Amino acid sequence: MPVTQLTAVAIEKSYRKGQHHVPVLQGVEVRVQRGDFMAIVGQSGSGKSTLLHLMGLLDTPDVGEILLDGRRIDDLPASARNELRNRVFGFIFQSYHLLPELSLLENVLTPLMIRNSLWGYWKQRKACVESAREIIARVGLDHRLKHRPSELSGGEMQRAAIARALIARPQVLLADEPTGNLDTRTGEEITDLLASLNEQNQLTIIMVTHDEKVAKLAHRTVRLSEGRIEAAGEAA
Numbered sequence: 324m325p326v327t328q329l330t331a332v333a334i335e336k337s338y339r340k341g342q343h344h345v346p347v348l349q350g351v352e353v354r355v356q357r358g359d360f361m362a363i364v365g366q367s368g369s370g371k372s373t374l375l376h377l378m379g380l381l382d383t384p385d386v387g388e389i390l391l392d393g394r395r396i397d398d399l400p401a402s403a404r405n406e407l408r409n410r411v412f413g414f415i416f417q418s419y420h421l422l423p424e425l426s427l428l429e430n431v432l433t434p435l436m437i438r439n440s441l442w443g444y445w446k447q448r449k450a451c452v453e454s455a456r457e458i459i460a461r462v463g464l465d466h467r468l469k470h471r472p473s474e475l476s477g478g479e480m481q482r483a484a485i486a487r488a489l490i491a492r493p494q495v496l497l498a499d500e501p502t503g504n505l506d507t508r509t510g511e512e513i514t515d516l517l518a519s520l521n522e523q524n525q526l527t528i529i530m531v532t533h534d535e536k537v538a539k540l541a542h543r544t545v546r547l548s549e550g551r552i553e554a555a556g557e558a559a
């Protein structure tokens with residue numbers, strides 16, 4: 324069933340540093356609808372990654388709720404959270420997190436191996452490889468199937484990471500500084516690719532960035548400041 328709405332309600336999160344509680348999020352409210360492309364901007368240390376991790380169930384809030392189509396999901400049992408994390412959410416990170424020993428094709432296939440168990444994967448291997456090739460072509464890397472990550476440029480590694488995130492057909496893509504390690508032009512190409520996935524595939528995207536120019540390519544930007552979402556604005 325398609326996900327139509329992901330909401331963070333009154334989120335609070337702090338970290339302990341020695342004796343001190345350092346408040347990071349202090350009542351954050353965010354909502355994305357199906358087909359949104361939202362950027363979250365804010366200074367380094369403002370809690371952008373923390374918020375993204377909470378929305379994708381990689382971490383749990385101290386206070387507040389994460390709702391998927393109105394149903395609370397942050398307090399589900401671990402197995403149900405894992406299932407949602409694997410089936411609903413896709414993640415990409417600043418530093419790609421590709422496995423260096425595997426080819427591009429194998430890297431993109433890993434989520435399917437994990438999801439299906441090795442035996443299940445083996446039985447469906449042909450279909451899996453077919454679908455991986457399709458997605459790799461979609462991100463413009465069909466000429467790099469056998470390459471290892473070390474043989475790819477930064478932009479190509481991020482495309483590979485996007486393909487790996489898409490192989491499980493997520494409905495919400497969470498991107499944490501996806502252009503953070505790339506030069507301006509390559510960063511724009513990656514953001515353009517995200518925008519086209521958003522438009523053509525109705526992929527909902529939440530992208531965290533400290534770069535205002537990158538954020539402009541999203542439909543909507545919200546700013547995280549002093550633990551709260553400051554103001555919502557439509558991008559030009």
Ligand code: ADP
Nearest residue numbers: 338339347365366367368369370371372373374
């Ligand atoms: P951003 O992504 O906006 O740079 P983060 O969400 O990574 O910010 O971090 C927000 C604040 O929380 C920072 O002060 C950071 O040091 C702190 N922080 C983040 N993760 C942890 C953690 N696991 N343990 C302790 N402090 C953390």
Ligand code: MG
Nearest residue numbers: 371372373499
């Ligand atoms: Mg961060």
